[in-house]
Amino acid sequence: MSKLQEIVNVVLEQQKQLLAPSTYEARKNYLKKLAAFADEKGIEEPCQELYDSYIARATTPDLRFQLFHAVRLVDKASGTKAFTSEGKLYNEPEILSSEEADRINHTVEFPISDGSLDTGYLIRKAEQEMKYLQLSFSTYWQYMQAWRELYISLYLRGDTMFARNKCISFIEDTNQKSRDGLLHEWKRKIRRRAVLVLIEVADTGCFKWKLFTSRKICCQEETLEVLRQQYLTFLRTQNLENRTISLYDYSFRVMIEGLGVRNVSCLNTMGPEQIQSMLVFLSERLSLNSRGTVFPIVRQILSYLHSAGFVVADFSGMVLTPACRSMHLRPYITASDEDNLYQAMENSPLRNKAMMRLALRLGLRDIDVCNLRFSQIDWKNDQIVLEQEKTGVTLCLPLLEDVGNAIIDYIMNERPAAAKNYPFVFVRQQAPHKKLESMYTVCSRLFEKADIKTVNRDSHGTHVCRYTLTHKLLLKKVPHQVITDTLGHISKESDKPYLSMEEQMLRECPLGFSLIGQKYWEEGECHG
Incomplete structure (x- = not known):
């Protein structure tokens, strides 16, 4: 009797105890056919080649399901760890349940030493530690999927006990797959972050949300x-x-x-x-x-x-610093492009619309928009009073009707309820709902969507909105002191780069060509 036949007999005994007689007979039929097919092929032990050939015989989805299930039972009993045609294991390892993790929780001391605890426990511990973040279902699923992929990689190596070097090796393998074009960048990032969360839990027993910049593993050697x-x-x-x-x-x-x-x-x-x-x-x-x-x-x-x-x-x-000619002309967008930008904003998230209106209509800097607090908005007097992050000088601006409506619309209809006690107006759409560090991505994507081409030079940052407002004020002959106050500048020197946008005055400055070639000295005159 071949080894395969022995395993099939063991599986049949197990299934007989679990299944109803009619279901058992159907299952027995497909398992016997698997053993007979192996005899025809001259295969005596369970293997990937046998599984692939047997399932390839299926001519209908229902038959494929029956053959697949028979293979799955034999693969589990024999421990062959074979893969389906989709590249997944027929039998993925089971991660420790939450109940089992709770039972051993009181016996665990942190930091955990390598090889002392199954990685499945740390996955459940990390899952508990991240509950306070109130992650959306999709984000939670992505973390669990990344942890499951780590656990499977350890399982295929023959040992699921936690070890930091194995986790780092998993990150390096993921980075290499990304470089080879075999893995999407977003998946590389979530895998890396999920593993670093696991390492932090192993070190401290808890997790506090952060950007993993300082612990980034970059050099392969x-x-x-x-x-x-x-x-x-x-x-x-x-x-x-x-x-x-x-x-x-x-x-x-x-x-x-x-x-x-x-x-x-x-x-x-x-x-x-x-x-x-x-x-x-x-x-x-x-x-x-x-x-x-x-x-x-x-x-x-x-x-x-x-x-x-x-x-x-x-x-x-x-190493010499390359010479870079300073560009004094500030970029801005034309009136028609500004209309296109507002049209592109119509189908954008409410948060992005409100932030862009603050930048376009009031000329606020990127950092001041991101750091805007509820306490800085005076709804009763229709004004925004804030201390500028760059200069520390207090700035008071009118809360224009469209700007105020956009902010209210965002707060009432889109801002996450979990961030209701958070002091900053604009927060991340995904948990954790922290304030944004920059709105450059928001602005640049809208520029790209509206096919904006800036005047003077190519630029897509939030400062273009600030320059555009300045250009509009200059065209309307608004006094420079008003512009200075609007922009929140504390020095006249800060205004100089903006004055280059006053095109009509610049046209009056250049000298004519009539003086070229004229002499202003007498022949033989000495200037020494």
Whole structure:
């Protein structure tokens, strides 16, 4: 008797205890046919090839279901861990239930050491810890799916016990699939975030929502990642803002990618040729303005690597900041394009419509729109009074009817109820309902939807709305002091870039061509 026949007999005994006689006879028929089909093929043990060939015989959906179920039972009993034609396991491993997790919860101490606890427990623990976020069903499902994929990958390796290096390896595999075009970017992000949540729960026993920027695993080789973390630690000692550290981190990562080094020891053997290749790589990847920002940072990184002993020579002198001609003309949109923009806003979320009206009609900066609080809106007197984030100066603006209506519409009909006690007006649409850090994406997508082409230069940021308002005020001959007060400037120097938008006055400034070629000195006259 072959091993397959033995497993089929075991499955039949199990099914006989579970099924009604008529159902059992039908199941028995398809299992016997599977064993007979294996004899015809000369296959003695359960395997992927047998399963694929057997199910391929199905000519109807109902028959395929019966054959599939027979294969699934044999696969489970034999532990072959075979895959369906869709790339899924016939029998996915069962994650620890919430009830089982609760029973062992009081015996668990944090941080959890590697190999001491099944990953399924941590998944249930993380699920409990994230309840306060009030995630939507779809977002919750995405997290669970990512955890399930991690658990399956551990199961296929033969061990579902939690280990941090296995989790990091799963992230690296996911990143590689994304680079190879086998995985969508959104799925890479949710997998990475779900795993980092799991690691935090294993370390602390709880989870607090955050952006996982500082713990981002970027360098594929371990020694390079250790060097990166060492560099980030050095930056934190320099009392730098988190955004500045993120910019330096990005510059470090793209520099390492451009150098093409395999590990830290390769840095010690670098030559000028590699530095040159790296600069070419960055030049092709970055815009001129971005190169003007990143190149000086790369220069500092190279000096750091030399002083820390990772590079034999100081190559920072090879990195020159590219010359970037300052563009004094500010971008704005024409009246017709502004009409197109308002039309595009009609089908947008209410939050986006309200934010864009604040930017277009009142000229508020991006950060002031995102940080707008309920306490700063004076509904009784129809005005907005806020302290500008950039200058710290208080600004008082009229609450225009269309702007006020757009804000009310958002608050009453779209703003999440879970954020009712949150002081900021505009919040994320998905949990956790925190305030937005920037509305650049909101603005740029609307510009793209309305096919907006800005005057003077291509730009899609929120400041274009501010410039557009200024341009309209200048066209209407509004006094400069009123414009200064509207924009919230504290210095006349701040107004100078905006004055370049006063086109009629600029046309009166250039000299004519009549003076070209005329002489203003006598022959033989000496000017010394």
